[in-house]
Amino acid sequence: MAKYILKRLALMVLLVIGMSFLVFASLYFAQGDPAEIAAGPSASVEEVEAMRHFLGLDQPFFVQYGNYLWNMLHGDLGTSLLSRQPIVNELAVRIPNTINLAVAAMLLACIVGIPLGMIAALKKDSILDNALTTISLAGISVPNFWFGTMLILLFCVRLHIFPTGGMTSFFWTAKGFREAVLPATALGLQVAAGFMRIGRSSMLDVLQSDYIRTARSKGLKERVVVVVHALRNGLIPIVTQMGTSFGGLLGGAIVTEQVFAINGIGTYLINAINQRNYTAVQGSVLLIATMFIVVNLIVDILYCVIDPRISYD
Amino acid sequence: MEEGKVLEIKNLHASFSIQKKDYEVLHDISFDVKRNETVCVVGESGCGKSVTTLCVMQLLPNNGKINSGSIILDGEDLTKMDKKEIVKVRGKKMGMIFQEPMTALNPLLTIGFQLRESLMLHRGVDKKKANEMAVEYLQKVGIANPESRLKQYPFQLSGGLRQRVLIAMVLSAQPSLLIADEPTTALDVTIQKQVLTLLNDLKKDMNAGIMFITHDLGVVAEIADRIVVLYAGRKVEEGTTEQIFRNPKHPYTIGLMNAVPNVDADEYEFAPIQGTFPNITEDIKGCRFNPRCTKCIGKCFEEAPETIEVEPGHLVACHLITKED
Ligand SMILES: Nc1ncnc2c1ncn2[C@@H]1O[C@H](COP(=O)(O)OP(=O)(O)OP(=O)(O)O)[C@@H](O)[C@H]1O
Ligand SMILES: [Mg+2]
Numbered sequence: 001m002a003k004y005i006l007k008r009l010a011l012m013v014l015l016v017i018g019m020s021f022l023v024f025a026s027l028y029f030a031q032g033d034p035a036e037i038a039a040g041p042s043a044s045v046e047e048v049e050a051m052r053h054f055l056g057l058d059q060p061f062f063v064q065y066g067n068y069l070w071n072m073l074h075g076d077l078g079t080s081l082l083s084r085q086p087i088v089n090e091l092a093v094r095i096p097n098t099i100n101l102a103v104a105a106m107l108l109a110c111i112v113g114i115p116l117g118m119i120a121a122l123k124k125d126s127i128l129d130n131a132l133t134t135i136s137l138a139g140i141s142v143p144n145f146w147f148g149t150m151l152i153l154l155f156c157v158r159l160h161i162f163p164t165g166g167m168t169s170f171f172w173t174a175k176g177f178r179e180a181v182l183p184a185t186a187l188g189l190q191v192a193a194g195f196m197r198i199g200r201s202s203m204l205d206v207l208q209s210d211y212i213r214t215a216r217s218k219g220l221k222e223r224v225v226v227v228v229h230a231l232r233n234g235l236i237p238i239v240t241q242m243g244t245s246f247g248g249l250l251g252g253a254i255v256t257e258q259v260f261a262i263n264g265i266g267t268y269l270i271n272a273i274n275q276r277n278y279t280a281v282q283g284s285v286l287l288i289a290t291m292f293i294v295v296n297l298i299v300d301i302l303y304c305v306i307d308p309r310i311s312y313d
Numbered sequence: 314m315e316e317g318k319v320l321e322i323k324n325l326h327a328s329f330s331i332q333k334k335d336y337e338v339l340h341d342i343s344f345d346v347k348r349n350e351t352v353c354v355v356g357e358s359g360c361g362k363s364v365t366t367l368c369v370m371q372l373l374p375n376n377g378k379i380n381s382g383s384i385i386l387d388g389e390d391l392t393k394m395d396k397k398e399i400v401k402v403r404g405k406k407m408g409m410i411f412q413e414p415m416t417a418l419n420p421l422l423t424i425g426f427q428l429r430e431s432l433m434l435h436r437g438v439d440k441k442k443a444n445e446m447a448v449e450y451l452q453k454v455g456i457a458n459p460e461s462r463l464k465q466y467p468f469q470l471s472g473g474l475r476q477r478v479l480i481a482m483v484l485s486a487q488p489s490l491l492i493a494d495e496p497t498t499a500l501d502v503t504i505q506k507q508v509l510t511l512l513n514d515l516k517k518d519m520n521a522g523i524m525f526i527t528h529d530l531g532v533v534a535e536i537a538d539r540i541v542v543l544y545a546g547r548k549v550e551e552g553t554t555e556q557i558f559r560n561p562k563h564p565y566t567i568g569l570m571n572a573v574p575n576v577d578a579d580e581y582e583f584a585p586i587q588g589t590f591p592n593i594t595e596d597i598k599g600c601r602f603n604p605r606c607t608k609c610i611g612k613c614f615e616e617a618p619e620t621i622e623v624e625p626g627h628l629v630a631c632h633l634i635t636k637e638d
Contacts, residue, residue, distance in 0.1 A: 210413055211416060211420070213372060214417045218404040218482070218486075219403040228422075228430075229419050233420070233421055308468075
């Protein structure tokens with residue numbers, strides 16, 4: 001197990017370096033001139049050239065990338081072309097909000113989606129099952145920015161139950177909870193619906209499997225059969241799906257942060273793109289990609305814990 | 314209830330609903346299993362062997378149901394019990410070994426956990442004692458290093474070992490009826506032999522009845538005391554191993570015997586059975602075997618034959634056979 005995790009960690013470092021190359025290269029070859037942006041709209045040609053030299057942008061591609069990588073490995077993602085602040089500092093302020101939102105949405109999706117999927121499977125073909133299946137289908141199809149806007153209209157504008165936006169505390173505090181409910185719901189809906197569907201179908205498979213029949217033939221009560229023998233097996237496909245779902249959540253968070261006026265990585269990235277703030281775009285994309293990789297590592301470890309067959313070889 | 318009978322199946326009818334229509338899968342099945350006796354249920358694939366065992370275990374899939382008849386285990390009619398009562402009998406008084414050992418154990422739980430679970434439930438022992446007993450039972454079914462096996466997961470065991478674990482699990486509850494549904498089909502020949510020997514030995518010191526499902530007549534010859542031959546959900550013949558092998562009456566049974574080269578069958582003129590086995594959705598008038606039978610008479614196409622006793626304990630359902638034969 002420890003060996004497996006070490007192997008995965010090493011792989012992760014390589015992945016992040018590979019990512020950094022892709023991100024750097026794609027922005028290097030993108031249209032536009034960072035030196036112009038950094039020098040400001042009223043700068044003369046000489047000033048822009050001076051800025052280009054100052055930023056090291058007149059050096060060959062691989063030298064630039066080498067510097068970038070070297071700095072990155074030392075925890076430096078460069079400075080923002082506009083605010084002149086270190087990117088790392090700007091991201092550090094915003095990342096807690098994004099993680100807070102994504103984790104709240106993930107938790108919500110797990111707490112709501114998994115049990116409902118399992119219940120639907122246990123009550124297969126009942127009215128409840130049909131209702132839940134319909135809801136999950138709708139949930140998957142609804143775009144989260146639309147759903148978020150509807151939530152705001154209903155719960156904030158009409159009913160005044162929740163704040164319309166902003167995020168100032170973590171969701172496990174009373175204040176943070178009120179702030180997180182709507183954005184987490186908007187963001188987590190699709191994932192919850194996905195978990196519900198996977199959970200239902202995997203649980204149905206499991207309940208028909210040979211080992212469940214063995215468990216029943218032993219004379220175990222149905223409750224024990226479900227809780228001890230079926231649940232964990234039914235969870236495996238959901239856990240496998242979690243990493244990818246989290247990626248979806250991070251993507252969705254970019255939009256959701258806009259809808260709920262949350263000052264997170266998503267908002268930062270959108271602004272950076274609008275302002276052609278190249279270094280900021282680089283830094284935030286890299287951060288999002290790294291988060292995705294880290295989450296997948298966590299998921300794989302979780303998978304290991306649940307299924308003894310994985311860590312064996 | 315007669316002395317010594319563990320299981321009595323009487324006039325059992327069962328059906329499956331397929332696309333909202335009911336199709337009969339078992340028609341009027343009756344036979345008994347006594348203590349210390351191995352009854353082999355034989356027949357081609359799809360004839361209803363597994364369904365019979367699932368009726369007894371009350372584990373039919375959702376679309377299956379028992380329509381009438383009774384299944385009496387140790388004097389109690391299982392068909393009259395509700396779910397709660399069944400759960401108390403299942404595993405405790407009747408245990409089942411399934412066809413496919415590779416998938417019959419829970420992949421996420423250790424062998425030890427799965428064995429202890431049974432012991433704690435049926436023998437009323439605590440975890441520590443259950444562990445000791447699990448070791449004993451693994452030894453009994455011939456597994457070396459039982460202590461270390463307990464900590465392993467099913468994927469670390471071969472098919473033969475898993476089947477032994479399953480046998481140990483069933484035995485540990487000390488059931489009066491052991492049902493084995495083709496327990497050796499998925500195993501290679503040498504392991505098959507070992508498992509059969511094991512079951513034979515265990516029967517002796519268990520004082521239980523065994524209902525053994527197979528379509529392998531070689532296996533039947535080795536372990537059966539009595540044989541029940543099923544064809545398309547009907548019992549066509551029943552008798553002691555001696556009666557069925559020496560003096561098979563039903564054309565289907567004779568065909569089965571001829572399909573096996575190693576049985577001394579030269580005296581019968583029947584070739585291996587022609588034609589294909591009917592699906593349960595097919596409606597065949599008269600004797601269900603008539604499309605494949607080479608000896609049909611007019612009656613065979615009109616009415617189903619009654620079961621008659623041709624000699625004590627030897628039952629046949631065929632129009633060609635009359636009591637005088
Ligand atoms: N869940 C089900 N729904 C509908 N039909 C079924 C179902 N299970 C079994 N059957 C049908 O019932 C008949 C008897 O099946 P069964 O499993 O008892 O056969 P078997 O004698 O055990 O065969 P095998 O030797 O292949 O195990 C078959 O025709 C099968 O197609
Ligand atoms: Mg079968």
